[in-house]
Structures are given as C-alpha cells and as structure tokens.
Amino acid sequence: MNISAKKRILIVCAHLGPAVCGLGGFPTAAGAQTAVSLPASGAISVAVSAMPSPAVLTDAELEKRVKTALHADPYFYDEHVNVSVERGAVVLSGLVFSDEDLQDAIRIARTAAGNRPVIDNLSINDGRRR
16 A cells, blocks of 8 residues: 555545544444545545444433443543433543543543433542542
C-alpha cells in the first residue's frame, strides 16, 4: 500500500468517524462492517453497515452501549460509575476522581449515546479528607 492510499483511508475514516472504522475509543459492534476499496484509478468506494442509531435502541441496549464504551476506554476507570437510562436519557451517577475524569465520562457517554441526552449526577472524590 503506497502513501497516497494510506492517506485516502485516513480521510475516509475521518469522514465516517473513528467508531465506524474501528479506530476510536468505542469498539465497533460485531455486526458493523466497513469496506474500503482503493482501486488504481484513485476513486474511493466505501460500503458501511453500521450499528443501529441510538434513536432505535431500546433503553436496555443504550445502557449496555454506554457501559461498554466507558469500560472500553483504556484511560477511564469506570468501576465507580453507574449508568442508567431514564425516559430515554442516559444518567451517569457514582464517583470519579478528578475533573478530567468527569469530563471524560461525559464525553464517552455522549459519543456512545448519539442524540440522546446525558445527565451528569457524578461526584468528584479527589481522595482528600474533608
């Protein structure tokens, strides 16, 4: 594979999103498939069979999707974070250990939830006694 072909794949992945191409923090589903063909002519052909959009997911499926995304992130410790779905909104509760962890949890949940709202009920426990 030459350099220009690699650049084209990166451009396609940037356009479709890292989750579809399997490059992001959220793993692709077993059923999701992306096919990129790079013929010698330079034209890019992309076929995507993606996960169902969050709008058609049940509350249980959405909850599992967000939990999986939080757990799959290698830089986020999800042991003390609870995820529930109430009336179509993702609710995060429990403990995180820094403001950065709080922002990461919300970012990861929003990415996995798609167009569903994410409610932050997380508390920050920085380890200091009060």
